[in-house]
Amino acid sequence: MRILMLVATSLATDTRVKREAAALVDAGHTVHVVGRSVPEDFVAGPGITTSSVGTSSVFRKEGGTSLQGRRLPWHLRLARWVLLPQHSKSSFTRWASGAYEDARGREFDVVHAHDFTALEAGERLAREHDVPLVYDTHEYWPGRTRSHRPTPVQRWREARVEKRLGDRAAAVITVGDGVADALRRDYSWPHITVVRNSFPLPTSPDPELTSPTGALYAGRLAPFRDLETVALASRTSSVPIELRGPADESWLDTFEPEQLTVSPPESVDEVTERLRRLGISLVTMAPGWENNVLAMPNKIFHAVHAGVPMVVSDVGEIARLTRELGLGRTYAPGDAQSLVAALNEVAADYPAVRAKVIAARDELSWPRDAAALTEVYQRLQSRPSGSSTLGEPGSTDPSGSEDDE
Template structure:
């Protein structure tokens, strides 16, 4: 079977897309992924091919510097706030225009749409070819953080379109039970399957021993608003001699205004290098705010990355994330926005380290990709007119 995947990311760093594509290819299918800005030197997994569609926004300025980390003057911050929603809509539309002819030139038996911003194009392609549509929503789109001016009319329009097109899909896949329940309640969908953002069990960094007592904690993820970065930095000030490291891609405007305190900030690293960093220090920070509905329902990749590395977590005490941490005893919890609570949770994790590390090992079979790969393959086995 030929599977066409659509995603507005570089693919190379999109671990969920790569894992799903590799799993389907490993089951005997050919998967082609159309992404955006895919690195020319990136090699996809066996049985997977990729192409890159355009997608520059009409608001993007050619040759603009990237990564300067300099704060914008007030008038440019106001312009960014006002124009950002239009910028993103423009970028999504430009990508769809570029991806459509690429997609139509290919043979495919199913269209797999990653996130709402590819759903309209995917539904059109599936309708024209008469093939099944799989809608894979990586978050509750209507509940995600929105940076920039409020756009209630656009949000309502997107929710109506998601309800219509997702309702026509042969299957809906999402990342956790919290988002799945919200989609069922909101749209009445009964065709939702959970495929978590887990990692394959085992790690190339297994040779790095866990410490007897953790020497630090690592936040591995995007360094941007609504991820409790300020709380992490403030907690680091209360933990002299304990290393706190933030590693990942950053929002330059946000980073320029951040008082980093004693925290070390590093650029993004390959997954295996993050594993080694986590194991070497001993603890993972899995944090996000509770301001947005999607945060209350989300299951961050960082949680499953920590499980793969075998390290306990210090996590924000927010709905779905807290439920999983408590269920499996994966670590300790702190009140969102409360640096003293976070520092206390880190101290507790240090004191209970052998117990928590043992709980992580026990939970790995249910929180690894081997478990979720079976769920994905089950979705594809049930698609009309297809077989595995």
């Protein structure tokens, strides 16, 4: 099949989209991805082609200077907080319009829309070309954290659009069982498949490591990740803690790092090697937002790939998985001493905890999730004529709801 993917990211750092595209190519398909401000030197890989649409909005032209990262007086910070929802909506709307124009003259057999930002353009292209739509939502959109003023009317409208267009999709894919259950609850969708943000099985042997030398948080440095608690824990932790990742500079300007080492992002492979040297991965999340409760972030699977235990916020799905498989310890969000105690517990029982992480690799690595993804496309090719959805994986009835995930 000729697959058209739409995603409002630069692709260069979007491991999920790259991994899905490569898996579909390995299964015999071809993939074209329309991304957002894709770097000119980006190489997607064999069987994958790309094109790019810019990120302009009515508030800033393509390539214009962002206010993010600049120290602003209070009145400009307030204006940014007020206007940010309109800027984001304008930017994504213009990208979606450009993505539609880029794709409308192409030939494809299925449209794969990544996230809500690509859903409307994807549904329109699928309808006009009379091909199936796959909706791949990377998060629980109505429950996302937002660093701007409340927008309840916009959220309500977006939920209605997501429900209406998702009803028309031949298949819905999402990142974890928690998000899948929430979508079934909200929208009564029977056609959901879980494809997690997992990593490939490692190709090199695990290093000898009997005790940790540090703990690493590798991810976006921004609000709602409980990093303030991590900073407080660094005052008394005997395990040194590092933060590495792209930063929301407006947040970073007010962040007190205490004894933390804060550094720019590294490549995936560099993070893997750093995790293996330090020995513990921090997976932190602040409670209070439903998407955080349901999230199953890359960091969980990256730690499994690296073969290191983790210390995880006692929040929703990430805590459930950690306890269920013995991948590390949980701590109470907002409680620095609880975090220090969890780090000490992992360090004290390190060889046993690490062995459980390594034992979980087959269950929590990309081959399993790639198989779930390619099964969706196998069912797309064999679905009955006129069927609007595929039903659940393993269902013999295209409208059924049995789930074998």
